[in-house]
Structures are given as C-alpha cells and as structure tokens.
Amino acid sequence: MSWQGIEGHDRVAEMFSRAFSRGRLEGSFLFTGPEGIGKRTFAFQLAKTVLCLSPDGFVPCGTCESCRLFDMKYRPVKEEVVRDEKPLPAKSRRAAPPSLEPDEPDDPLAFDIPNHPDFYYVSKPADRAQIPIDLLAGPKENRGRSGLCYNIFRTPYLGSRKVAVIDDADFLNEEGANSLLKTLEEPPRGAVIILIGTSAAKQLPTIRSRCQSVRFLPLSLLDLSTVLVNRGIAADFDEAKRLARFADGSCKNALEFNDASLETFRPVLYKQLAQPEIDALAFSKRVIEFVEEKKKDKEKARESELKRRRLALVLARAARFYRDLTRLLSGETSLLAGNIESGAELRLAAKNRPDPDRAIRNAERTVGALEQIDRMGNLPYIIEAWLSDL
Ligand SMILES: [Zn+2]
Incomplete structure (x- = not known):
C-alpha cells in the first residue's frame, strides 16, 4: 500500500492521516531527509488533501474546484523574478501561463507547481545562494505587506485553509529565518506551513524549535526501483534495480548514475x-x-x-x-x-x-x-x- 502512489513514506502518511481525521492537521512542519526521496511530492499531495473541499478520508476527491485548481500546474521559472529586487507578489507569479516553456524539458526531476490561490510555494532561485527575504516578507519598500508571511494570513479564496511550502530550507539565512519566526510560531488557524530541508542540523535552532519535525527516510531498494519504473527513468524493473543499487535510496542519485x-x-x-x-x-x-x-x-x-x-x-x-x-x-x-x-x-x-x-x-x-x-x-x-x- 502506498499513500496516493507515493512510495516509501507510509509511516509519515499514517501520522498525518491520524491528525487529519481528528481535525488537528495544522501548524508548522519541518520535513527532513536526503534529496530525491519524495519530500516535495509528499508535501504537495498533503497540501492538495488539506485544501480539498470534500476529501474522502485522507485522500483528495480530485474533482472539486480546489482539486481542479491544484492540478493546474506551472513550471517554475529558473531565473526568479527577484533580480531587480522587485519580485512580483506570489499571487501574480502564480498567474504565469501554465504553458511556460520549461528550460530543461529533458530533466526527469523537473516538477510543476500547483496553481492554487490558497497554496504558496517558495524556493531558492537558481541564481541565488540563499532564499531572498523578499519572497518571505515582501520587498524592502513593501516589507510586511506582501510575500509568503503576509499572504498566508489573508482570507482563503476557497474553503477555510491555506498551505505554504518553503523548499530549500537549508538555504534560509538568518534574516529570512527571522522574518518567518512569528508566522511559524502562530500560523493562522487551519493553515499548514511546510519547510523542506535535507537535515534538521542544517536549520537554524530558532526554526527547528518552532516546527514539528518530520523525518523522511531514504527509499528501500524496492520502493526506489518502483519509483524509477513509474517515472519512466528505468525501462524495466531489472534496469531500475541496477540503478537503485548504487543510489542510497535517492531518485536523484539514481538519475546521476544514469x-x-x-x-x-x-x-x-x-x-x-x-x-x-x-x-x-x-x-x-x-x-x-x-x-x-x-x-x-x-x-x-x-x-x-x-x-x-x-x-x-x-x-x-x-x-x-x-x-x-x-x-x-x-x-x-x-x-x-x-x-x-x-x-x-x-x-x-x-x-x-x-x-x-x-x-x-x-x-x-x-x-x-x-x-x-x-x-x-x-x-x-x-x-x-x-x-x-x-
Ligand atoms: Zn477535492
């Protein structure tokens, strides 16, 4: 059994499922684990489930307006919009046409971002060494009036919940982390904030102490092989096993090996x-x-x-x-x-x-x-x- 087709993380899914059924799935979480094992995929599916207007147990219905919007995805633009220190607010960035030409169409690890009005996604732009504070707290001239920390407190467009994913959390600097502290400590009711990093040790103590830590383990040989076949990275199970053997449970490693x-x-x-x-x-x-x-x-x-x-x-x-x-x-x-x-x-x-x-x-x-x-x-x-x- 795998939760929504996500291999290898049933234990984590089980934990969230229990909280969800008790109406207690909210607050700030820190996902940690090696790269390429499915943390982001899991975070996205969790977001879809939380935002769904009529979930079936712990599975999104797939047909409500929320699910429909969530499935309208766009490919992130590699050079982010922050270069001129005037990023567009998250909302206008989401409005980017879904047909955007991906700059690496052959990259099997490329992923699309859900285009949902109550979902926010922030990551480290490829041309930056760290996550710019502008994405979290708004640009200097508009600090505190845009960015993720502002948007998450606005009234949801659909339903009653909001979800934010902060990817590449290893690359939060002190300024960015500080801008997040209050939001992580007291997120709005019903909101879920997920930080994704490779290890807890790489996060600032102020961040760690405000998030519930969720550890993702490397995939087993079998799970990784299944992922490689499902994603079309390996032609068959034999090839998948060959790639998986040297990959330490990570899809990313297997690809590099490939x-x-x-x-x-x-x-x-x-x-x-x-x-x-x-x-x-x-x-x-x-x-x-x-x-x-x-x-x-x-x-x-x-x-x-x-x-x-x-x-x-x-x-x-x-x-x-x-x-x-x-x-x-x-x-x-x-x-x-x-x-x-x-x-x-x-x-x-x-x-x-x-x-x-x-x-x-x-x-x-x-x-x-x-x-x-x-x-x-x-x-x-x-x-x-x-x-x-x-
Ligand atoms: Zn739904």
Whole structure:
C-alpha cells in the first residue's frame, strides 16, 4: 500500500492521516531527509488533501474546484523574478501561463507547481545562494505587506485553509529565518506551513524549535526501483534495480548514475585506478575534460554547479572503488560476485596494488577531494592534486 502512489513514506502518511481525521492537521512542519526521496511530492499531495473541499478520508476527491485548481500546474521559472529586487507578489507569479516553456524539458526531476490561490510555494532561485527575504516578507519598500508571511494570513479564496511550502530550507539565512519566526510560531488557524530541508542540523535552532519535525527516510531498494519504473527513468524493473543499487535510496542519485556519459567514463576511471601507477598528468586532463563537457548553460552559476556535480560523481565512484579494494584486500572476496560495475578492475587493482594501507589512504584522499569541491572554486587544481597524490 502506498499513500496516493507515493512510495516509501507510509509511516509519515499514517501520522498525518491520524491528525487529519481528528481535525488537528495544522501548524508548522519541518520535513527532513536526503534529496530525491519524495519530500516535495509528499508535501504537495498533503497540501492538495488539506485544501480539498470534500476529501474522502485522507485522500483528495480530485474533482472539486480546489482539486481542479491544484492540478493546474506551472513550471517554475529558473531565473526568479527577484533580480531587480522587485519580485512580483506570489499571487501574480502564480498567474504565469501554465504553458511556460520549461528550460530543461529533458530533466526527469523537473516538477510543476500547483496553481492554487490558497497554496504558496517558495524556493531558492537558481541564481541565488540563499532564499531572498523578499519572497518571505515582501520587498524592502513593501516589507510586511506582501510575500509568503503576509499572504498566508489573508482570507482563503476557497474553503477555510491555506498551505505554504518553503523548499530549500537549508538555504534560509538568518534574516529570512527571522522574518518567518512569528508566522511559524502562530500560523493562522487551519493553515499548514511546510519547510523542506535535507537535515534538521542544517536549520537554524530558532526554526527547528518552532516546527514539528518530520523525518523522511531514504527509499528501500524496492520502493526506489518502483519509483524509477513509474517515472519512466528505468525501462524495466531489472534496469531500475541496477540503478537503485548504487543510489542510497535517492531518485536523484539514481538519475546521476544514469547519466549516459558517466556510463562511458566509469570504466575508463576504474581502469586507470587499477593501474600500478596512475599517469596523473594525462589522466587529469581526461577527468577535466569529462567534468567540463556538459553542455554550456546560459547561467554561469548553474554551469559551475553542473561541473561541481560531475566531479563529485567521479570522486564518489573513485572513493567507492578504493573502499571496495580495501575490503577485497582484507579477504572479502564475496563483493566481487555479481559486481558487473567494477569487478574486473577491482581484481586487476588487487593484483597491481596489493597494499591495503595504500588503498585506505587513497580512499581517504579521495573523500578529502570530495569535501574540497564545495570549498574551492578551482576544480582542475583539485583534480590534479588528487591524482598526483594517489
Ligand atoms: Zn477535492
């Protein structure tokens, strides 16, 4: 059984369902858990249920005016409207035509935002490092008279409830968080406010203490495989299971693993790591090429984000390779069975580099390089230093 087709979060659904049936589903919630496991999907379905005018138990009817409006979605515009410090109020943003050209039509993780007058959605614009306070409390010249905190207190258009979702809550700065405190502490009656972040530790204590915390767990292998098939990311269950195996319960990870160019680069990487000595100079060039080959994005910030993500993929695979090599060298040969991804190269590496201490050091050095990605802008430097240390 899965609540409204959402795999893997029945426990959370059950909890909300109980509160809902007792008429007590309201207030501020903090959803946490890794990216790509369905927190936003869950928040949206919860909103639809809460706003529905004649729900059937804990399921929206799908036909009332509220459900109909909720299903009229629009694709978010990547470059937000805040650049000139004059964002349109949430209401006019919602009026954006639903036919807006999505800028990444091939992105299976792209999602649409419900176009409902009593639903508000705020997230970090792609070109910003943080959630601008303007979206929460209105622009400077209009502070407190627009934005999410203002809108949620206005009389609902339909029914008696309002729902707000604040996505990317990891990127709330102190100013933005402060503007939210009063609203989170005493939301209007019947309102539901949901913050979505990756972990409770990443939220400011003032936010944490005002929200009921709801933890979402990574998806099981079976649930993730089902999601991958349902979303058309995997062609069949076998392919889904193959992708899910390395994805730590996250759809986002599975997709990255599915990146076709990584598929071709992976064997090249493993083969090089299995050599007695790595040709650091030549291979650095090859890794840099791979990291930079992704199509150019019109947004500079996004382009460098794409490069960082690609390097993170390479390093994560390399770290796994060295961890597996360490285990193999300490006699755990069972991990070779059925390992079509890197079994042959691991065997070769164990022959070429039979030193377990070196394998551990290399695993640690690779994780170190992974951690440098967010701190340092110079990716070629990270790559060269990493490879010459191996
Ligand atoms: Zn309905």
